[in-house]
Amino acid sequence: xxxxxxxxxxLHDVDLLLKESHDAETSRQLxxxxxxxxxxxxxxxxxRERLLEGLDRDIVKRYRRLVKRYDxxxxxxxxxxxxxxxxxxxxxxxxxxxxNKEICLCPNCGRFLYWIEK
Amino acid sequence: MDSIMRLVDHxxxxxxxxxxxxxxxxxxxxxxxxxxPIDEKSKEMLIxxxxxxxxxxxxxxxxxxxxxxxxxxxxxxLYIVIGRSRKGMDFKxxxxxxxxxxxxxxxxxxxxxxxxxxxxxxxAQMARELSKKKEALEIEDKQxxxxxxxKLDSG
Numbered sequence: 001x002x003x004x005x006x007x008x009x010x011l012h013d014v015d016l017l018l019k020e021s022h023d024a025e026t027s028r029q030l031x032x033x034x035x036x037x038x039x040x041x042x043x044x045x046x047x048r049e050r051l052l053e054g055l056d057r058d059i060v061k062r063y064r065r066l067v068k069r070y071d072x073x074x075x076x077x078x079x080x081x082x083x084x085x086x087x088x089x090x091x092x093x094x095x096x097x098x099x100n101k102e103i104c105l106c107p108n109c110g111r112f113l114y115w116i117e118k
Numbered sequence: 119m120d121s122i123m124r125l126v127d128h129x130x131x132x133x134x135x136x137x138x139x140x141x142x143x144x145x146x147x148x149x150x151x152x153x154x155p156i157d158e159k160s161k162e163m164l165i166x167x168x169x170x171x172x173x174x175x176x177x178x179x180x181x182x183x184x185x186x187x188x189x190x191x192x193x194x195x196l197y198i199v200i201g202r203s204r205k206g207m208d209f210k211x212x213x214x215x216x217x218x219x220x221x222x223x224x225x226x227x228x229x230x231x232x233x234x235x236x237x238x239x240x241x242a243q244m245a246r247e248l249s250k251k252k253e254a255l256e257i258e259d260k261q262x263x264x265x266x267x268x269k270l271d272s273g
Contacts, residue, residue: 001159013167013190016227020189021174029235033242035185036212038175047170072227076191083228116194 001100004059008103008112011051011063012074018044059103059112066111075111085109123233125240126268128198131260138203138220143172146207147186150199150222160192164224178211181249185241187223189234196225196233198241200263204255218255219248244270 018041020026027037052060066073075084080094087108093099099115106113133153140146147168151161171177171188178184199222206216221241225234247270248254257263 006159006163009191010163010166012227013163013188013192014170016189017167017170017174026235030238033235033239034179035177035238036175038173041174043173044170074191076194076226076228078194083226114191116192 002102004055004103005100005112005114007051007054008059008063008074009114011048011055012072014044014048014051015067016072018048062110063112070109070111073111074114075106075109077113077115078117082106082109082111082113084111123236123240125198125237125244125271126264128196128237129200129264129267131264133197134200134260134263136202136258136260136263138201138207140203141207143207143209144169146201146203146209146220147172147222150186150201150220153199154193154197154224156192164188164190164192168222168224172210176210176212178209178213178217179242179245180211180213180215181245182206182215182218183221183245183249184209184211184217184219185221185223185238185245187225187234187238189225189227191227193224193226196223196237198223198237200267202255202263219245221245240271 021037021041030037063073075082077089080089082089084106085108090107104113135153138146138149140149147165151165167188167190168186177186201220203218206218209217211217223237253266257266
């Protein structure tokens with residue numbers, strides 16, 4: 001897997017975790033289930049900063065732009081479909097090649113792509 | 119939605135370890151993640167996210183049960199991994215007691231029906247029942263354990 005894609009995936013998952021911890025409705029549901037969500041996210045935010053430092057500046061810029069627009073900047077590709085915009089990938093992209101060895105963007109929505117089925 | 123989701127439909131014997139060897143929180147997250155059908159690299163990344171989730175608050179929900187969980191791009195569907203440690207281990211549980219039964223839950227972010235939260239709720243409910251049953255620590259066979267959980271799931 002491309003090292004920058006690794007960082008992007010981890011950044012995405014950390015952002016999702018932070019978002020859920022800050023979201024009042026999700027927190028309420030998790031508390032109802034029995035989980036106690038701490039308010040301190042400093043350690044996680046520090047880890048997030050380290051991930052951002054490892055990413056190329058252009059990728060960070062694009063990531064931030066995509067988050068602003070779509071909330072989530074990285075989308076998985078399953079069965080040749082981008083699960084960000086639900087559009088089918090062009091046949092030229094659906095090859096046997098390991099697409100995760102490079103940084104791919106969805107030609108429709110522009111999100112970073114992570115190919116789950118290689 | 120809640121009523122139509124059956125937890126047992128997501129439980130598999132290949133995602134079950136009834137004799138966990140781990141002694142620590144990090145070790146058990148790894149041992150449970152090892153059962154997931156994902157590559158090594160993805161596993162390492164997923165374990166990092168699970169550890170970060172634990173930093174928000176222990177998922178050891180008391181009564182000897184822990185439910186480590188997270189959403190991740192690295193999985194394509196909801197997975198529930200079950201682990202058991204007869205001896206029990208310190209998972210920094212909310213009640214401070216050792217944890218014997220683990221349910222690791224991971225789900226993709228793009229899940230429209232939100233089965234993740236439903237699964238978490240159902241597992242927590244099952245955990246309450248489980249803690250009252252001594253068979254939970256006695257059953258040897260994975261299929262028997264699955265049948266035992268099925269009974270709890272159906273009420």
